[in-house]
Amino acid sequence: MESLASLLHLMPETFWMIVKVFIVFLGPLTLAALLTWGERRGSAMIQDRIGPNRALLFGRWRLLGLPQLAADGIKFFLKEDLVPTDASGMLFWLAPVLAFVPAVLGFAVIPFGRSFSQGGHVFHLSLLDPGNGMGMLYPLAIGAVAVYGILTAAWSSNNKWSILGGMRSAAQMVSYEIAMGLAVLAIFVRTGGYDPQQIIAAQSGMWNVLPQIIGFLVFFTCMFAETNRLPFDFAEGESEIVAGFHTEYGSMKFALLQLSEYLHIVTAAALIVTLYFGGWRVPFVAEPSVPLSVAAFVVKLVFFCWVFIWVRWTIPRFRFDQLMFLGWKVMLPLGLGNLLLQAWLMHRGA
């Protein structure tokens, strides 16, 4: 790494930072793109269908339907970019960016592998080094910002369905953020800090999911609401309000909105892995090597991304009042109870 950095006339830290930016930006983006394929093929298999498999690479290779991604990408770029006449022009353009940027930012703090030292420098495998003062609060804050993209898209479209979707999304966000925060708070309390490295270090003996099973369930459910996925896809709600907040969106703007949804899934899976499943830790290996730790993280990440798809195609969607009931009367007490339980256990010295 030293030699590579000196080749580019850069400090090793700067060089590593650039590399990390590429990894953290392109990695989740690639995974999100693959998720669209995984979702379509996976859901097809779950429903005894086949899914998209007709697109051919250079008219020859089928590759399990993966060329469909490229075909869709090309289509999104080449389609007419339609803006409704009554839409608020500026905000209508801004909304996909507002949705996309937080989705990309969220991953920055997640450690995707073990830190290693080389030539007197310590290199961390997360974009923001530990001890940055934000820790796990950062992705939660970024996740809360994401709703502005949806709201902006909804308001600026000047469409009934869009506004309904946006309002629902805001209400949903309010009713779930609290429970989610409480679930995460219990982990902070147990760990004694909110830095992801600390949280992962605290999970060396046992993953958080076992002692905090209630917190995990609350957090996991809230993540579905956070990512606007079925069974809580009220922002989109395609069975009742056409396509919700992105009814009026087409071409690349729609692609950005859709991609940001999948990026949220990747970030949510990364959060679940970091908070509850030991991050890059490998079971029964005390100190895994760096490649092994990265591989472990990626395997867990992909698994939880798949769980998001899996659950979506298992459960029918909720009614909106059921969601509110669940959020305020079930999730919130459960989160509070979990926090109290953990606090009591710590008081007992367990």
Added chain:
Amino acid sequence: MAVLVKKVELNWLDRTYVWPVLMGMVITMRHFIKQITTRSSKRFTIPYPDRKRATAPGYRGLHELKRFPDGSIKCVACFMCAEACPARCITIESEEYGDINKTQGFQEKRPAVFKIDMLRCIYCAMCEEACPKDAIWLRTDYEQASYDRLSMKFGKWDLMNTYADQDGKARITSDPTPTVPRPPVDE
């Protein structure tokens, strides 16, 4: 009419909602694994243009005008099919054979024009029912599409050749002169 709402008592395990969801996930996963491990030829879905579904024996697809072994048309231009057709899609113009029809046992007429408008045809096989000579029947081909309306009007030679390649018969474009007297068709 009043609808009776059936109240279902859930036990505590079902009311947690977590356990039923897990059971549901097991079911979907079972489907997923079963479908992903099934060979493409064994799946329910037939990848259509690559593989085609075999049609049932009584299938009513594209028509064929039958011919005798020597290639001449069986149709005697009696207009029965055109009369029977509920969609009125058959147009026939008849013509007489030449001198040969003076000999006993030969057909006297044949269609000079036999047109079926495939855009109008409802594939009911009434023409097949009506035909006294068994000269027209509906067969297996169901892929009829075209870029213009005119090519959906199938003429006499189109209809005689629709299944020629499939049956290994020669494609013909003119009426051969019959050589032997035709036996009457057994009904």
